[in-house]
Amino acid sequence: MCTYCGCESIEAIGRFMAEHTEIINAAGALGRACSDSDAAAVVAAADRVGELLHPHTRAEEVGLFSVMRRQEQFTEHIDSLCGEHTSLDAQLAAIRAGDHGRFEEFMHDLRHHIEREDNGLFPAAAIALDGPDWDEVDEQTPAAR
Numbered sequence: 001m002c003t004y005c006g007c008e009s010i011e012a013i014g015r016f017m018a019e020h021t022e023i024i025n026a027a028g029a030l031g032r033a034c035s036d037s038d039a040a041a042v043v044a045a046a047d048r049v050g051e052l053l054h055p056h057t058r059a060e061e062v063g064l065f066s067v068m069r070r071q072e073q074f075t076e077h078i079d080s081l082c083g084e085h086t087s088l089d090a091q092l093a094a095i096r097a098g099d100h101g102r103f104e105e106f107m108h109d110l111r112h113h114i115e116r117e118d119n120g121l122f123p124a125a126a127i128a129l130d131g132p133d134w135d136e137v138d139e140q141t142p143a144a145r
Contacts, residue, residue, distance in 0.1 A: 060081075
């Protein structure tokens with residue numbers, strides 16, 4: 001998590017960063033279940049990761065991403081992050097379905113994705129967006145779980 005620029009003090013960004021921590025923690029339980037080859041535990045842990053991940057990525061996409069996308073310099077980066085959301089969903093589904101060997105790839109991709117948001121997009125948003133933009137982000141972002 002970024003702590004150098006203070007962007008986590010912005011309500012939406014602070015929420016997304018806190019959710020990143022929850023998702024990583026839940027993914028740790030998924031990794032342990034995969035390592036133990038416990039199919040039932042994998043399904044339960046994958047469901048938990050999904051319960052955290054899916055509302056989180058939707059909130060990012062319809063809130064912050066939709067507002068930032070209006071600035072041309074961010075559209076390619078945001079498109080890439082949305083593509084990663086889709087890829088992470090597919091990887092999680094494969095793990096849940098029994099392909100436990102994909103966990104390391106999933107965890108690597110998840111951490112890389114979060115790093116790109118926490119240390120790239122979120123600090124950029126703190127600089128690029130102003131008061132009315134943040135009001136719109138707050139209005140468009142679905143409520144936290």
